[in-house]
Amino acid sequence: MKRAEFEHVALQSLDALLGYARHLARNEEEAQDLVQEAYARVLAYRDKVQHPGEARPLLFRILHNLFVDQYRHNRRGPVMISVDDLQGRAPHPSERIVDPSTPLSELLKNCLSDEMQCALRSLDEGLRETLCLRELEGFSYEEIGEILEIPIGTVRSRLSRARREMARRLVSILAGAPMLQAEPGVAPPRKNRSL
Amino acid sequence: MSGASLQHGCEWCASLLEAFFDGELSDPAEAARVNRHLQDCPSCRADLDALESLSRGLRALPVSAAPDALRESVRSRLLPSGGRFPRQEAFVRVMNHPALALATAVLAGLIIGTSWQLYAGRRAEEALSAARGSAVPALDEHISLVLSDDGSALQTSNAAELEDWFRQRLDFAPPVPAWPWAELVGGRLSLIGGKRAARIEYLAGERQFTLFVQFVGAEVHTSLRKCDSGRRALITQQRGYKAAYWSRDGFTYVLVAHQTADPVFENLRKQP
Numbered sequence: 001m002k003r004a005e006f007e008h009v010a011l012q013s014l015d016a017l018l019g020y021a022r023h024l025a026r027n028e029e030e031a032q033d034l035v036q037e038a039y040a041r042v043l044a045y046r047d048k049v050q051h052p053g054e055a056r057p058l059l060f061r062i063l064h065n066l067f068v069d070q071y072r073h074n075r076r077g078p079v080m081i082s083v084d085d086l087q088g089r090a091p092h093p094s095e096r097i098v099d100p101s102t103p104l105s106e107l108l109k110n111c112l113s114d115e116m117q118c119a120l121r122s123l124d125e126g127l128r129e130t131l132c133l134r135e136l137e138g139f140s141y142e143e144i145g146e147i148l149e150i151p152i153g154t155v156r157s158r159l160s161r162a163r164r165e166m167a168r169r170l171v172s173i174l175a176g177a178p179m180l181q182a183e184p185g186v187a188p189p190r191k192n193r194s195l
Numbered sequence: 196m197s198g199a200s201l202q203h204g205c206e207w208c209a210s211l212l213e214a215f216f217d218g219e220l221s222d223p224a225e226a227a228r229v230n231r232h233l234q235d236c237p238s239c240r241a242d243l244d245a246l247e248s249l250s251r252g253l254r255a256l257p258v259s260a261a262p263d264a265l266r267e268s269v270r271s272r273l274l275p276s277g278g279r280f281p282r283q284e285a286f287v288r289v290m291n292h293p294a295l296a297l298a299t300a301v302l303a304g305l306i307i308g309t310s311w312q313l314y315a316g317r318r319a320e321e322a323l324s325a326a327r328g329s330a331v332p333a334l335d336e337h338i339s340l341v342l343s344d345d346g347s348a349l350q351t352s353n354a355a356e357l358e359d360w361f362r363q364r365l366d367f368a369p370p371v372p373a374w375p376w377a378e379l380v381g382g383r384l385s386l387i388g389g390k391r392a393a394r395i396e397y398l399a400g401e402r403q404f405t406l407f408v409q410f411v412g413a414e415v416h417t418s419l420r421k422c423d424s425g426r427r428a429l430i431t432q433q434r435g436y437k438a439a440y441w442s443r444d445g446f447t448y449v450l451v452a453h454q455t456a457d458p459v460f461e462n463l464r465k466q467p
Binding site: 018035036040134136141 | 213214217219245246249250252253254255256257258260261262265266268269270272273274362363364365366368391
């Protein structure tokens with residue numbers, strides 16, 4: 001792959017990569033640091049990239065590994081956002097009436113982005129990462145497996161759990177219930193051995 | 196699923212529905228079976244609707260473009276000489292070399308033209324990049340409503356640019372056909388049968404028409420009715436619209452226009 005082509009693809013991935021980092025990191029500064037470092041490291045792999053389509057997943061793999069390093073270093077738990085934080089930015093959840101028989105698709109039509117963001121941030125990192133890679137970045141199961149270095153079956157089960165958890169948490173938020181704790185049992189994010 | 200949860204209605208369908216929604220069912224027979232089942236099972240259909248709603252909600256999350264400082268920093272890491280593109284670098288070298296001053300004067304017109312192209316290219320790249328940050332959530336918000344929405348996510352008459360735009364957002368690279376009898380207007384993302392699709396807008400005279408492109412590989416996508424591979428577009432008509440559909444190289448194409456847009460279909464027949 002030509003150098004200029006690689007640089008073009010890499011630069012075009014900047015917004016998406018920063019968006020991904022923002023979903024993982026605790027704050028904007030940390031997200032931008034992850035992105036800067038990912039671009040610094042990707043240069044070492046430039047000559048190994050054969051096709052333009054490989055550059056984007058590579059950047060995400062590198063950023064994932066950087067995040068894992070940071071996660072191991074900080075040993076922190078999942079980021080929790082209290083429902084109270086939504087006050088002032090969205091109608092108070094207790095003002096909503098959630099009928100348990102209402103289909104989820106109907107409920108979600110009234111879901112605000114703050115509430116969606118809140119539910120997403122409350123997910124375990126492994127689930128959140130997988131969900132973001134699929135829903136926000138459009139990676140295939142195979143690509144997600146390569147980025148996170150997990151088997152496709154694990155990608156599939158993580159996605160399924162992530163979606164169920166998102167639905168459960170959104171319903172809780174919309175009903176004004178206390179924020180649920182992250183579902184236990186998901187292994188902490190792992191680093192790619194090949195990078 | 197009858198309530199506000201993501202619990203599947205039928206056990207056998209539960210194991211396949213998400214992969215179906217994500218376009219990851221590798222067995223065409225399974226995909227066809229799920230698709231048929233969805234026509235008859237309101238519970239599983241509600242599950243699919245919930246998946247689509249959740250996906251739409253996630254994609255509608257606000258995304259802000261990278262700050263200029265970060266963009267410049269990344270550019271300077273990637274590109275040599277503080278972020279200049281190679282052709283820019285060559286331009287600077289030429290301008291700074293005394294022996295080349297005369298040649299520079301002779302070639303000024305050419306160099307100015309090249310510089311302008313570089314400037315315009317960079318501006319276009321920056322604009323595209325900035326637009327992506329705010330456009331994607333807005334686009335995705337409309338994914339389930341695209342059939343009633345007449346806007347274009349990326350307005351361009353440049354097929355290569357649109358192909359690149361789709362490639363950045365889809366897990367396949369849809370070809371953007373160019374026809375001498377039609378003008379490319381732009382494109383957007385869409386969903387058909389739970390699978391991502393590229394929606395491409397054209398104008399033929401005053402007639403607007405839309406081309407949906409999906410990657411199906413070897414899979415039979417029953418919601419679009421697989422047709423004979425690459426030979427001839429088949430045409431169907433319903434509810435005041437005509438659709439021509441064909442497949443080629445693993446992609447399924449569906450061209451939709453108002454039923455009165457006969458010239459479009461006539462041109463397509465002559466130049467598929």
